[in-house]
Amino acid sequence: MISLRTIATCLCLAPPAWACDLALALAVDVSGSVDSKEFRIQMDGLAAGLRDPVVSEALVRGQAQLMLVQWTGTSRQRITVPWARIDSFEALDRFAGKVAADPRVWRNFSTAIGEALETTVTSFEEVSDCKRQLIDISGDGISNEGIEPTRVHRLLRTRGITVNAIAIEESEPDLTAYFFENVIVGEGAFVVSAAGFDDYPERIRKKLLREVTQQTAGISR
Template identity: 35%
Template sequence: MALALGLDVSGSVDNAENRLQLDGLAAALEHPETQSALFGTPGTTVALAVYQWGAPDQQDVLIDWTQITGQSQLAHVVGRLRSTDSRFVDPYTGLGAALVFGANMLAEREDCWKHTLDISGDGPSNAGPPPDSVTLTARPRVTVNALVINPTGRDNVTKDLTHTRTLLDHYRTDVVRGPGAFVETAQDFDDFEDAMIRKLRRELRPLALSQLRASR
């Protein structure tokens, strides 16, 4: 399974929020339920990559593809997340470009049986190609899931939500796609860690089911 996680570090995300996001992902990867899914059956592994995104021309690979085969690889990923504080300051949010970037990363992992793109964001797309216009079908079949921060969009009432009422509607309508796609929500960045745990647990469920079938 190939899992690419795209973190929103555009200008709407301040330093404290960025820290909560990075540390929250690190803690979610260390959570016992996540580790159980990652390491439950020898020989069944996840290839993991993490990138940051902002404006349409701003994407940065924070952690390149890492095969999570044991605690040492997981510790490397977690350590990298906790030691960085990089983010973009451009106020624009290029969600469509972020989808294309993540899908292109997943195309590098043709050896994997499932390709999942995990996009986190706290604001609507407002620059570059609209996310609903982006076509990912030319690449391996990608499921795009989302973690929406501030899903009611209370801070986005004056922003373009592409004819949807809330940020959650925007992501459900224009962003997520593919087999079993879903949206998880965090009420704010303080809730990011718990929301990421829930999302990883659900994303890794196919891996757990394949382990169950293999044991029968």
């Protein structure tokens, strides 16, 4: 017969029960190099990617938490759609709708990737009950203002937050390599390349598929 003490010991040694599988912060570049058409392509493409049948099913099944961040130069990063628990397909559709309708916050500023990461990190305190914590950052240029992205890596590792990136190589043909060396961090971190903004919707869809299915590290072209 199993004693109460044995049962209590087993319960104490059991792994934690996670409330959700994935907390995913979607950080979108709205710096001066992104025109109004390109901004719209990003937001519509992101919303469509979230609604992909495989992506949406994985997010709902994992009770994911999603958040949207717009970022540009120093001191200009803002959570425009706060954390939302994706516990149904209706919740997923509501979040995707908010992404598609999200108005642009800034238009004519620089690119502060390090500050975008640093600002986004603090928001994960609200979703500490999620097993995986991930920042998905898009950009079409290197960081040219504020702290260097690599200076945030130690903080990200300490918090257990992975950073993946989509490099939009519209005018920066070596951007994928820059993101790989300076931006991404964490186990399984990867960079996806988009040849230009027109290529973004399909690439972000594939990127989301890879993230929700926990594939391995590397550069995806």
